[in-house]
Structure formats: structure tokens, C-alpha cells
Amino acid sequence: MVRLLGSIMLTKRGFTFHSLISAKLYPRFWNVIDVTKHRNQIMQNIKHSCLLVVLMLLSACASNVVVNGDIPKPLMQQLPLTAKLNFSEEFLNYTYVEQDKKRVIKSLDFGQAQVELFRVVFGSAFRLSEGNTTASDIEITPKVLSIQYSAPRETALNIYEVFVKYRITISDANQQKLADWVIKGYGKTPTAFLKGADAAFNAATNVALRDVGAQISIGLPLQASIKALTLAKSFNRDGVSTLPTTSPTSFALPSTASEAEVKAARVKALKAALKGAIRAEGQE
Amino acid sequence: MSLDVIAKFRSLIFMISAISVGACTTVSVDHVQLANRIDIAKGESIVILGRHHSAEFETEPSLVSCVGDRVQNGATKVSIIPEKEFTDGFYPYFESRIAPLKIDRLKDIFSVPLVKQKLQTLDLRYMIWIEGSTERTGSAGSMSCTIAPNGAACFGFGTLEDTSDYEAIIWDVQNYKEVARVSTEAIGTSYIPAFVIPLPLLARVQANACQGMGTQLVEFFEGESTGLKVRPQ
Numbered sequence: 001m002v003r004l005l006g007s008i009m010l011t012k013r014g015f016t017f018h019s020l021i022s023a024k025l026y027p028r029f030w031n032v033i034d035v036t037k038h039r040n041q042i043m044q045n046i047k048h049s050c051l052l053v054v055l056m057l058l059s060a061c062a063s064n065v066v067v068n069g070d071i072p073k074p075l076m077q078q079l080p081l082t083a084k085l086n087f088s089e090e091f092l093n094y095t096y097v098e099q100d101k102k103r104v105i106k107s108l109d110f111g112q113a114q115v116e117l118f119r120v121v122f123g124s125a126f127r128l129s130e131g132n133t134t135a136s137d138i139e140i141t142p143k144v145l146s147i148q149y150s151a152p153r154e155t156a157l158n159i160y161e162v163f164v165k166y167r168i169t170i171s172d173a174n175q176q177k178l179a180d181w182v183i184k185g186y187g188k189t190p191t192a193f194l195k196g197a198d199a200a201f202n203a204a205t206n207v208a209l210r211d212v213g214a215q216i217s218i219g220l221p222l223q224a225s226i227k228a229l230t231l232a233k234s235f236n237r238d239g240v241s242t243l244p245t246t247s248p249t250s251f252a253l254p255s256t257a258s259e260a261e262v263k264a265a266r267v268k269a270l271k272a273a274l275k276g277a278i279r280a281e282g283q284e
Numbered sequence: 285m286s287l288d289v290i291a292k293f294r295s296l297i298f299m300i301s302a303i304s305v306g307a308c309t310t311v312s313v314d315h316v317q318l319a320n321r322i323d324i325a326k327g328e329s330i331v332i333l334g335r336h337h338s339a340e341f342e343t344e345p346s347l348v349s350c351v352g353d354r355v356q357n358g359a360t361k362v363s364i365i366p367e368k369e370f371t372d373g374f375y376p377y378f379e380s381r382i383a384p385l386k387i388d389r390l391k392d393i394f395s396v397p398l399v400k401q402k403l404q405t406l407d408l409r410y411m412i413w414i415e416g417s418t419e420r421t422g423s424a425g426s427m428s429c430t431i432a433p434n435g436a437a438c439f440g441f442g443t444l445e446d447t448s449d450y451e452a453i454i455w456d457v458q459n460y461k462e463v464a465r466v467s468t469e470a471i472g473t474s475y476i477p478a479f480v481i482p483l484p485l486l487a488r489v490q491a492n493a494c495q496g497m498g499t500q501l502v503e504f505f506e507g508e509s510t511g512l513k514v515r516p517q
Contacts, residue, residue, distance in 0.1 A: 072372035075398050158419065159342050190342045190417070207336075207380075214376030 069113030074217035083126035084136035104151040160200040178225035185212035307487035309472030319463040328409040329363040336380035341417035354498025416450035438478035448493035
């Protein structure tokens with residue numbers, strides 16, 4: 001409502017943004033003077049005023065936003081698998097840099113927040129293997145595919161929005177790809193309860209990351225390859241699945257069977273379970 | 285009479301008339317009770333959650349916490365679980381994409397063993413979903429501002445009209461039934477006269493909608509009129 005657009009008028013006390021009110025109607029108020037007589041004073045006033053305007057405009061903008069992660073631990077049953085998280089350097093330090101100078105933010109740094117997200121979510125789903133020496137059943141590699149955002153001044157909506165897209169590649173211990181999963185997270189937050197654009201983008205990005213975490217938590221145990229691996233891993237030495245939720249499944253082995261025989265039987269059961277899971281998913 | 289005195293007199297009249305008009309809000313509250321009684325025992329708890337699934341609106345967390353405070357203050361035997369504490373505790377089941385829109389889906393979520401186990405520690409009886417938002421529905425007038433090293437000044441007059449439209453749906457989570465609905469609509473106009481200094485007379489539309497909704501919810505849980513009145517602010 002406050003209109004700062006319009007003609008700029010030079011006065012003895014500075015310069016004036018003038019929109020609707022005519023100086024001719026209010027000569028005493030606007031105090032219009034001859035520019036040539038007070039040139040130095042006016043130039044100084046212009047400099048001060050420009051500085052003030054720039055400071056005001058800068059204070060209204062978000063610049064470099066650093067997202068503080070706020071991801072709770074998901075309420076999910078841990079699967080009997082060991083997972084290793086592979087974060088690339090680019091992923092660990094991911095910062096979206098805005099190329100368009102007219103847009104609201106210069107950069108959005110959420111590398112730390114997304115690493116926390118994947119650690120919390122996959123840490124609840126699996127036992128995480130630390131370091132390079134520990135063996136793991138699966139390896140998980142997340143990658144940022146794209147990020148988009150919008151601010152109220154761009155959309156005329158009263159909300160800040162963040163949209164983030166990830167590709168999550170899951171491979172087994174032999175680097176065989178098991179799943180390639182694209183997940184999109186969307187977060188929005190109203191402007192009313194937030195004081196600045198920085199806080200709004202921080203909140204909206206957190207909502208988007210929570211959305212990604214929610215989809216992983218719900219969808220991961222339903223992935224065919226994860227189901228099959230979980231089932232295969234759940235067979236104990238006696239060939240009986242220890243999973244509480246799966247139907248009784250077993251492979252017969254004599255009690256004198258060697259470790260190698262148990263391992264071979266596990267691989268066989270894994271292949272059968274994989275086939276069954278893929279077939280079941282196809283039927284769904 | 286000099287021009288200065290006339291100008292001062294005019295500005296005084298302008299200020300007095302602006303203040304006397306004041307900001308006003310009209311609130312209307314409708315409710316439907318679908319169960320004969322909405323019982324709650326001492327120690328049982330309620331959670332109030334905002335709907336965030338729609339792209340068209342975003343239920344403000346400030347409104348949800350305001351209604352929660354209002355119910356907590358009005359209904360003494362009710363214990364309110366804060367929205368963030370609940371959604372974090374049951375993450376990811378109450379995130380915008382996954383949260384149940386129908387009560388049958390809530391039954392499915394509450395049958396998940398880990399959720400069921402956590403639920404037993406809370407003694408949760410009712411879940412209240414609030415849907416809606418406060419939007420600017422109109423504005424008029426204009427204002428000019430002057431910025432100078434010696435100071436700043438504004439001149440003009442503007443009005444803003446805000447509308448709050450919220451609906452609260454109460455679910456009985458023990459019997460898996462919807463027991464009541466409360467709709468609140470508040471319309472308010474704010475006035476911003478400015479003569480050197482802007483003097484905003486803001487209508488607290490969302491706060492009044494919160495009061496109206498909170499008062500009605502308190503009446504549900506207390507079982508009778510509590511004497512709490514909606515006071516326009």
C-alpha cells in the first residue's frame with residue numbers, strides 16, 4: 001500500500017518519493033526550491049538518502065540462507081540390514097546458488113540439513129556402518145537433482161515454497177544396483193508468523209526435507225529389493241525367518257551344515273524372495 | 285487565522301476522526317454436534333493439528349497454537365499436546381502428505397504396532413483438525429512516504445480488509461468417530477491514517493477467529509456454557 005514509485009522531487013531537506021500528492025497543491029509541505037542555489041547540500045542529501053533507501057531495501061531481502069536441520073527420528077521398525085551412506089563432497093556441502101540477481105535469495109545452503117535428514121532416516125531404518133572397513137549389506141547414495149523456490153513477491157501468494165528433488169541409488173555389497181528411487185519433497189510456510197524471508201526459507205526447506213524423510217520412512221520397507229533382502233537376511237542358521245511380520249518361510253538344512261552351506265542357502269533364498277517380491281509388485 | 289493554525293486544526297480533526305472510526309471485526313461461529321455428548325475424563329488429552337495438504341492455503345501454526353492455548357485455559361480438565369511435539373513424536377504419520385484426511389485412515393495408522401505403543405503413553409482422546417487461513421480480501425487508499433537524512437514522514441490514508449475462514453473437525457480417536465465441527469468466519473477492516481507518523485489501527489482478525497473457535501471448543505469439552513465471551517479486539 002505504501003507507494004514509493006513515482007516522481008522523485010528535490011527539496012531543501014532531502015529528496016522525496018512522491019506518488020499521488022501534487023507538490024503544486026502542497027507547496028509549504030514539500031518545500032520545493034531552486035536546485036541550482038543549493039547544489040552541494042542537495043547532492044549530499046541525495047547520497048544520504050540513497051544510502052538509507054539501499055539499507056531499507058537490503059533489510060527486506062533474504063540473502064544467503066543457511067538451513068538448520070530439524071528432522072525428528074521416524075517411528076519405524078529397524079530392518080535387519082546394515083547400510084552404508086555414501087555422501088559425495090558436493091552433497092555434503094551442497095549450496096544452491098541463485099544465478100538470477102533479481103530473485104529473492106543469493107544462496108540456499110542446506111548441505112548440513114540434508115545430511116542430517118539422511119542420517120536420521122536411514123539410521124532408523126538400518127544399522128549404519130561407520131567407516132570403510134565395516135561390511136554392509138547395502139550402500140545408499142543420495143544426489144540432489146533439482147531445487148526450486150518461490151517467494152510471495154514472485155507468486156502473489158502469501159507463502160514461501162521450496163521444492164527439492166533427490167535421486168537415491170541403493171546397491172548391494174557387490175555394487176549391483178538394487179533400486180533407483182526419485183523422491184520429490186515440497187515445503188511451504190506462511191509469511192504471517194515469520195519475521196523475515198531467511199526464517200521463512202529455513203522453515204519451508206525443513207518442511208520439504210521432512211516430506212522427503214516421510215516418503216523414505218513409509219516407502220523404504222515396501223521397496224521390492226529391500227523386502228527381499230530383509231527376508232533373506234532374516235533366515236537364521238536353522239533356515240527359519242526371524243521376521244515377525246513375514247509369513248513362515250524356511251529352507252531346510254541339516255544341523256551339521258557348514259557356514260558355506262548356510263551362506264549358499266541364504267543366497268538361494270534371497271533369489272527366490274527377490275523373484276517373489278518382484279512378481280508381487282508386478283501384480284500390484 | 286494563520287495557515288499553520290489551520291493546518292494543525294485540520295490534522296487534529298483528521299486524527300480524531302481516524303481514531304474514532306477504529307478497527308472492527310465481525311466474527312460468526314457455527315457448530316454441528318454429531319454425538320450426544322463429548323466426554324473427556326481428567327487426565328485425557330487432546331491434540332490440535334493444522335491441515336497443510338492443500339496448495340491453496342496453509343493453516344497458520346500461530347492459529348493452531350492460539351486455539352490450543354484458549355482450550356487449555358478454558359477447559360481445566362483437558363490436557364493439550366502441542367502440535368509440533370505430536371507431529372515430531374509420530375513422524376512421519378502426520379506430515380502433510382501422509383496425514384489422514386478421513387477417520388478410517390486414522391484407524392489404519394493407529395494400528396501400526398509402534399504407533400499403537402506410543403499412543404498408549406499419551407492417553408489421547410480427541411484429535412482436532414483445523415483447516416483454513418486468513419487472507420487479505422481488499423485494500424483501498426494510498427500513502428506517500430518521504431525519506432530524508434533529517435527523518436521520514438508519511439501522508440495518506442489506507443484501509444485493509446482481512447478475512448479468516450476456519451473449520452475445526454473433532455475426531456474421537458477411541459471410538460473412531462467424528463463428533464463435532466466448528467466453523468468460524470471473521471472479517472475485519474484495519475485503518476492506517478498517516479500524517480507524518482502512520483497510525484495503524486489494525487483489526488486482529490485471526491485472533492478474533494481463534495477466540496471464537498476456542499470458546500466454542502471449550503463449551504464442547506466443558507459440557508456447558510463457560511461464560512467465556514468473544515470480545516472483539
